[in-house]
Amino acid sequence: MTANRVFAADCNSVPANPNGDTNKLRDALQQATNTGLPLEISGTYYIDTDLKVYLKKDLIVDAAGAKFIATSSLDGDMFSFDAHNSKSDECDSAAILVDLDWQGGDFNMAEAKVSTVVPIRYRTPAGREGTKATADALSIRGVKANGDNKLNDVKIENIVFTGTKNTTDAFDRAGGDSGILLIGGLKVDIKNNRFYGVRDAAIYVSAGGVNGEFGDHFTIHNNYVERAYDGITSKRGADNIKMLNNTMQDVVVGLSIKRVYDGWTSTNVTISNNHITAAVRPVSVERANNVTIEHNQILALGAEVANQSTAINKYGDHYEGIALNGVQGSNTIRYNTISGITGSSREGITTTYGIVTRFEDGRETTGVTITDNTFSRLDKWVNHF
Secondary structure: OHHHOOOOOOOOOOOOOOOOOHHHHHHHHHHHHHHOOOEEEEEEEEEOOOEEEEOOOOEEEEEEEEEEEEOOOOOOOOEEEEOOOOHHHOOOOOOOOEEEEEEOOEEEOOOOOEOOOOOOHHHOOOOOEOOOOOOOOEEEEOEOOOOOEOEEEEEEEOOEEEOOOOOOOOHHHOOEOOOEEEEOOOEEEEEOOEEEEEEEEEEEEEOEOOOOOEOEEEEEEOOEEEEEEEEEEEEOOOEEEEEEOOEEEEEEEEEEEEOOOOOOOEEEEEEEOOEEEEEEEEEEEEOEEEEEEEOOEEEEEOOOEOOEOOOOOOOOOOEEEEEEEOOEOOEEEEOOEEEEOOOOOHHHHOOEEEEEEEOEOOEOOOOEEEEOOEEEOOOEEEEEO
């Protein structure tokens, strides 16, 4: 029913709480950004189609009393908040950058279709294959198709995302794609969120624009992630990234900076005070300058991840605690604890490296200082490929 509804066109009325009426949910959100007025959402909503909202003025949402449940018909994002070449100029908003503040809400995508671009696509369960390139709970795209930026400050706090039907299901049993997808934003704070079972990334932040010029000063902290392919990842050359005090377990990749386009480089990355248990690549940084990785605790390196006895790792059939891949500038790895598994037959059959450096995207890794780290039960403390 919601697929054919028309967006609210009113630029002045106060947005109203839909109170559990899914047919009113999208219009309420559109009305909120049309006016820049805050919106409270409560009740339970069963969502079977992408609720697309065009960013105009500020979007301030308190969803602490709401539950959003994807049906098996959902093929695509649950919520899309998009900048648009013309629609984002309506309601006298052409010269306005949007501040987006989303607080709370339970998101369940266990029944949703899986996107076409998730990692290891062949492991998508039969009958769950979707047709869309994205299938995220909160999808926020702050850069217009013409390359102009619309998104200023972003805050996302206290959401709970569930992607699997059972608490023991591995990431590849999850519905949907990522929990939070954010492209653009000039200052972003994502904190105190929880994710249980994620088919791709719990939190995926990215620069946007023609050359990745929009999307900086991302601080992602105090989040909890379990049973995901990616815990927290930043892509497309975003700068000034901080990943702090996050906790995760049973993830293929824990905290990462990933290269998507050749030559796009992230600068100023801090990964500090995180706790990661049972990951193939707990910390992995590709194509970046000036990286600090310190005071992280990495445990059970070499343990089974996603119920798999072998490593799910694009770099080989081994496990690596901290990896710098094509990283240059001034880089420091210090005060980290990296421990392998013990008391199990896996200790003798897995290969584990504490810190790895390697050539990536035409760049050798240089300018790295490794000091005052603690290693135990590993095949090798430091290894260069």
